[in-house]
Amino acid sequence: MKTVNIVGAGLAGLSAALELSKRGIACNLISSQPSERAQSVLAEGGINAALNTMGEDDTVAEHFYDTMKGGCFLEAESSVKNLTDGAPVVVEELLRLGTPFCCEEGRIMLRNFGGQKKKRTAYAKSSTGKMIMTAMIDAVRKYEAAGLVTRYPRHVLVNICAEDGKLKYIDVKDMFGGSVIRFFGETILCTGGLNGLFDGLTTGSILNTANAAALALGAGAELANLEFVQYHPTTVRITGKRMLISEAARGEGGRLFIMKSGKPWYFMEEKYPELGNLMPRDVVSREMFFVKRDADCEGEVMLDMRELDDAVWENKLSDLRNEIISYMHIDPKAEPVPVSPGIHYFMGGIRVDDAHRTNLDGLFAAGEAACKYHGANRLGGNSMLGAVFGGMTAAKTASGSECCTRAEIVDEKYGGDEATFAVSKRIGEALTEGMGIVRTAETLSSAQKMLEELLDGDLSRIDSLRVTLGLAMVRSAELRKESRGAHYRSDFPKTDDSQRLHSVAKIKNGQLTIALEKPKAGGA
Amino acid sequence: MKYILKIRRRERGSETDYFQSFFYEPQSESDTAATALESLGKCDTLTDINGEPARKIEWERSCLQQKCGACAMVINGRPQLACAAVLAEFKSSEVLIEPLRKFPTVCDLIVDRTTLFENLKIMKLWLNDDADRREKLQELAYRSSECIQCGCCLEVCPNFYVGGRFFGMSTVPITTRLLSEMPKQKRKEIMKLYDRHTFAGCGKSLACSNTCPKKIDTEELLVNVNRLRRKEE
Ligand SMILES: Cc1cc2nc3c(=O)[nH]c(=O)nc-3n(C[C@H](O)[C@H](O)[C@H](O)COP(=O)(O)OP(=O)(O)OC[C@H]3O[C@@H](n4cnc5c(N)ncnc54)[C@H](O)[C@@H]3O)c2cc1C
Ligand code: SF4
Ligand code: FES
Numbered sequence: 001m002k003t004v005n006i007v008g009a010g011l012a013g014l015s016a017a018l019e020l021s022k023r024g025i026a027c028n029l030i031s032s033q034p035s036e037r038a039q040s041v042l043a044e045g046g047i048n049a050a051l052n053t054m055g056e057d058d059t060v061a062e063h064f065y066d067t068m069k070g071g072c073f074l075e076a077e078s079s080v081k082n083l084t085d086g087a088p089v090v091v092e093e094l095l096r097l098g099t100p101f102c103c104e105e106g107r108i109m110l111r112n113f114g115g116q117k118k119k120r121t122a123y124a125k126s127s128t129g130k131m132i133m134t135a136m137i138d139a140v141r142k143y144e145a146a147g148l149v150t151r152y153p154r155h156v157l158v159n160i161c162a163e164d165g166k167l168k169y170i171d172v173k174d175m176f177g178g179s180v181i182r183f184f185g186e187t188i189l190c191t192g193g194l195n196g197l198f199d200g201l202t203t204g205s206i207l208n209t210a211n212a213a214a215l216a217l218g219a220g221a222e223l224a225n226l227e228f229v230q231y232h233p234t235t236v237r238i239t240g241k242r243m244l245i246s247e248a249a250r251g252e253g254g255r256l257f258i259m260k261s262g263k264p265w266y267f268m269e270e271k272y273p274e275l276g277n278l279m280p281r282d283v284v285s286r287e288m289f290f291v292k293r294d295a296d297c298e299g300e301v302m303l304d305m306r307e308l309d310d311a312v313w314e315n316k317l318s319d320l321r322n323e324i325i326s327y328m329h330i331d332p333k334a335e336p337v338p339v340s341p342g343i344h345y346f347m348g349g350i351r352v353d354d355a356h357r358t359n360l361d362g363l364f365a366a367g368e369a370a371c372k373y374h375g376a377n378r379l380g381g382n383s384m385l386g387a388v389f390g391g392m393t394a395a396k397t398a399s400g401s402e403c404c405t406r407a408e409i410v411d412e413k414y415g416g417d418e419a420t421f422a423v424s425k426r427i428g429e430a431l432t433e434g435m436g437i438v439r440t441a442e443t444l445s446s447a448q449k450m451l452e453e454l455l456d457g458d459l460s461r462i463d464s465l466r467v468t469l470g471l472a473m474v475r476s477a478e479l480r481k482e483s484r485g486a487h488y489r490s491d492f493p494k495t496d497d498s499q500r501l502h503s504v505a506k507i508k509n510g511q512l513t514i515a516l517e518k519p520k521a522g523g524a
Numbered sequence: 525m526k527y528i529l530k531i532r533r534r535e536r537g538s539e540t541d542y543f544q545s546f547f548y549e550p551q552s553e554s555d556t557a558a559t560a561l562e563s564l565g566k567c568d569t570l571t572d573i574n575g576e577p578a579r580k581i582e583w584e585r586s587c588l589q590q591k592c593g594a595c596a597m598v599i600n601g602r603p604q605l606a607c608a609a610v611l612a613e614f615k616s617s618e619v620l621i622e623p624l625r626k627f628p629t630v631c632d633l634i635v636d637r638t639t640l641f642e643n644l645k646i647m648k649l650w651l652n653d654d655a656d657r658r659e660k661l662q663e664l665a666y667r668s669s670e671c672i673q674c675g676c677c678l679e680v681c682p683n684f685y686v687g688g689r690f691f692g693m694s695t696v697p698i699t700t701r702l703l704s705e706m707p708k709q710k711r712k713e714i715m716k717l718y719d720r721h722t723f724a725g726c727g728k729s730l731a732c733s734n735t736c737p738k739k740i741d742t743e744e745l746l747v748n749v750n751r752l753r754r755k756e757e
Contacts, residue, residue: 033584034641036673037592098655098705100665124666130591134669135655138698142650153641176630178536200562205586239552239559241588323589327554421566 001026003405004398005170005183007157007212008190010038011129011384012367014136015391016188016398021143025399028183028407030152030172032207035137039192039205039368040387043129044246044320046111046121047094047388048381049087053107058118060084067382070115070280071347071375072485073500074225076521079354083373083382086389091122094388097135100124102316111316112251113380115280121381126246126320129384155181157191157212158414158462160219160363167219167362173414180412185405186362186398189216190391193346193368194226196419197470199428202343203235203244209419212369214465216350217472217507222359224371224502224520226469227477228347228486230378231437233284234303235342238327242342245303246320247380249332250277252312254305256284257336260297264304267291282377282486285341289437300338308333341437345383347374347486348476351504353523356394364398366390371502376485393524423463426454427470434474439489444478468512472505475514479503525550527611528573529560531581532622536631545573545618546581550611557599557621558588558607561633583633590737593674597633598622603679605737624679627686637675643691647717649698651706661704661757664748668704670738671697677732677742683725690725693732693742700745703752715753 004020006013009031020027031038050063063084068077095101095108101122102109110119124131143149152172158180159171169184189212195202196209217223233256234245250256256277257264267287269276277284288301313321313333324332350365352358352372358365366372367387374382434447451471455464480503482496483489501516527548534541548560561583564570572578585595588607595606600620611619627635657665677693678684684692699718703711726746733742751757 033586033592033594034673037584037586037594039586041672042587042589042591095657096654098651098657098665098701100657100662100669100701103657103659103662106659127666127670131666131669134671134698134701138650138702141645142652145645145648145650151641153638176634176636205592206588207586238588239555240562243589329554422568425566 003027003185004395005030005185005187005405006190007031007170007187008192008367008369009035009153010040010190010192010367011132011136011387012369012391013190014133014140015388016190016366016395017140017143017149018136019392019395020399021140021148023399024148026148026150028150028152029140030155030157032154032156032175034153035133037205037207038133039208040384041130041133042205043384044126044244045113045248045251046123046128046381047091047132047384048113048116048120048379049091049122049385050084050120051088051091051108051110051122054110054119056118058120060088062118063087063120066116067373067379068375070377070379072377072495074375074484074502074519075373076354076519078521079373079519082354082393082524083386083389087385090385090388094132094135097139099132099135101131111248112278114247114250114278114284115275115379117275121251123248123316125315126248126317132384152181157215160215162219162221162360162363165220165359165361167360171410171412171414179409180414181407182410183405183407186364186401188356188364188366188391188394188398189350189369190365190367191369194349194469196424197427197431197466197473198343199424200240201242201428201432203232203242204344210466210469211419211462213350214462214469216358216363217469217505218465220360220507221363222351223349223472223505224351225348225476226473226505227435227480227503228376229343229435230281230345230347230486231285231341232281232344233288233341234339235344236328236337236339243323243327244344245324245337245339248317249303249305249320252316253308254303256288256301257304258291258297258301259299260294265291265297280377280379282488285437286488288341301340302336303332303339304336305332306334306336345378347371347376347378351502351520353520355397355523356390357397357523364394366394376487418462419466420460420463423454423459423467426450427467430454431470431473435477437488439477439487440491441478444474447474448478468507472512472514475512476503476505479514479516525617527560528618530618530620531632533581533632534629541629544578546570546578547573553612555611556607557609557611557619558585558595560611561606562588581633582631591672593672596624596674596676598624598679603676603735605674608737624675626679626684627675639686640673640675640694643695643721644698647691647695647699647721648713649695649702651702653706653710655705656707657705658757665701665704667740668697668700668745671740672738674737676735676737680731680735682729682731683727689721691721695722696742696745696749697740700748703749708756711752718749
């Protein structure tokens with residue numbers, strides 16, 4: 001029986017599993033932890049679709065345009081068109097699975113989100129990701145019981161083997177028993193974002209170690225647009241990670257200010273009268289960076305939610321309020337909250353075409369692990385959409401071919417398949433140096449030097465691949481001599497139309513190469 | 525103030541536990557047990573309280589924000605999420621950290637919670653048709669979808685054990701959500717399994733309610749299930 005392997009069981013992995021099941025195709029659903037623990041459960045604000053239920057004459061064409069514009073026109077139009085055309089279908093499917101989206105009088109409610117002028121974001125209070133995940137997990141359970149989906153929870157990807165441009169097999173280690181299973185056949189990587197390169201500095205989950213991307217790079221897969229790292233404007237440092245304050249806080253009326261000459265300055269509203277606090281994330285984060293440096297300004301940038309009325313707190317943001325009180329001992333209803341930008345999303349990842357094929361035959365990628373849809377900057381609410389839609393699309397493509405699958409326990413020892421903390425720490429330091437909100441040739445070259453020195457040392461296989469991935473990120477940022485979306489270089493502050501291309505990282509004959517190429521589209 | 529973390533440990537494949545203590549210097553007042561374990565994991569060479577080299581402490585975590593259930597363990601005798609266990613709120617500077625005891629220990633603080641997920645399958649907890657969503661029950665569906673399958677409720681349940689016929693509280697939130705999204709005539713099959721695996725074995729101690737880190741109110745859900753059994757809504 002044809003069986004597809006899916007690595008990662010967040011939104012993208014579950015969506016792929018559901019799509020395959022509906023087609024009667026079996027899959028192995030492999031993940032380092034059960035779905036309940038995947039980063040997707042953290043998503044708060046919502047998911048975008050031009051459902052036009054709020055009387056604002058919203059259209060799919062506008063969703064398309066906003067996504068292209070938010071992404072600074074870097075993504076191929078065909079990809080974004082597929083996504084935005086597919087969005088209403090995705091949200092309707094999630095409703096059919098029973099996601100308790102906020103509905104009133106028979107219509108699904110939509111909220112404002114950054115980079116979009118119309119209300120387009122479907123939500124379930126401020127736990128949208130958790131609600132969608134619960135519905136999808138329950139839906140997949142039906143196919144687990146029917147024998148179509150075989151779960152391998154607590155199994156970690158430790159090797160990807162490809163030959164002559166073709167995926168041969170993947171090796172997966174059982175974290176409880178220690179045995180290694182070799183899976184042959186088509187594989188969809190849904191392993192989430194590259195959080196692990198910035199240890200302890202992101203808003204996301206520790207499970208997303210970036211090891212899968214590093215292994216893919218090592219196996220000859222192309223990675224694209226690694227320089228585009230999204231800093232979310234409103235995060236808070238808590239011990240061990242950064243905590244997100246959802247964009248919904250601003251969508252519902254929260255305002256950013258900083259004290260300037262003794263008075264609160266609502267700088268976003270003054271500088272961008274039209275979208276104000278809801279400009280795309282890259283713009284807000286950069287403005288925060290600059291006002292902090294302004295000699296007339298003092299203190300932290302504050303998020304002011306005092307004007308939100310009780311009903312909004314009660315019906316829409318209750319979880320968010322509790323969280324801020326619990327971790328910061330501040331009641332946002334009564335006091336402004338100090339915030340700063342933090343790493344939140346990776347636009348770059350494994351390079352795929354519109355059908356979610358990588359350059360290696362038989363290997364696919366979807367969700368945050370893949371580079372697709374979001375261009376130079378992802379709009380809030382488009383990521384869950386991209387994960388569900390991408391998983392579905394990858395599954396459709398994988399279901400088309402006649403490849404056969406088998407799995408066997410192999411006697412392989414993967415010593416050192418876990419990243420070493422000391423090395424991860426150095427990678428994090430180098431990337432913090434090079435990949436900040438504002439970049440220059442100097443900071444990038446010093447980051448590159450740090451990583452190259454690290455590579456010269458005696459590293460385990462996985463550590464060495466992780467450092468190489470970090471190096472690919474820095475060198476992509478170095479190669480892009482322009483500013484676009486999340487990639488801002490103070491030495492090249494303008495957008496250069498001739499660089500409206502994807503940076504592609506690849507290991508060829510043992511050498512890491514980076515080149516600017518046309519976006520990979522088509523194929524769907 | 526320095527904390528002493530006393531940890532119940534076990535080697536992979538072994539059947540016997542031992543205790544080992546570690547010093548932890550807090551970095552902030554909001555430090556939790558998870559913060560402490562995370563920092564100990566980041567020591568280049570970990571040493572115990574006697575200065576002896578120690579093996580890395582194994583434990584599960586993902587979100588560090590009380591949203592994923594990975595880090596459930598028993599701290600000072602109470603099952604809870606390590607990432608919610610604020611050290612400053614404990615009375616003593618010695619903190620006892622143990623794995624959940626109802627589930628088989630794999631290694632250190634890691635337990636095998638497979639049974640949680642298997643039981644949901646046995647109870648056929650899924651929708652066979654498109655959700656029949658009712659706005660009136662939207663809030664109930666939301667609240668019951670908040671369960672993170674951490675297993676804390678089972679740890680304190682006097683009637684639950686792995687392999688038993690009684691599946692405990694962790695199945696009730698999902699049951700409730702599904703019931704709230706299907707018409708009455710379709711609820712029968714789930715109700716039958718619910719009676720067998722949940723209702724029949726529950727002694728109503730409601731210890732689970734006081735323990736649930738997501739503050740899911742067991743009694744309220746049980747009342748709702750019974751109402752949905754009888755009424756269309
Ligand atoms: C705090 C927060 C709030 C957010 N809010 C929103 C929002 O409101 N709207 C929106 O659209 N997006 C939001 N996002 C982004 C969005 O949640 C993610 O981009 C999306 O959920 C990613 O889904 P995924 O399926 O690609 O990956 P994930 O959900 O991250 O899943 C990754 C899976 O891969 C597994 N895995 C990883 N590495 C390995 C390995 N080596 N071996 C085996 N398994 C592995 C993990 O166990 C997991 O199952 C938010 C993100 C965060 C952090
Ligand atoms: S009901 Fe509460 S304690 Fe039990 S598994 Fe769910 S979240 Fe955990
Ligand atoms: S790590 Fe997710 S609940 Fe503690």
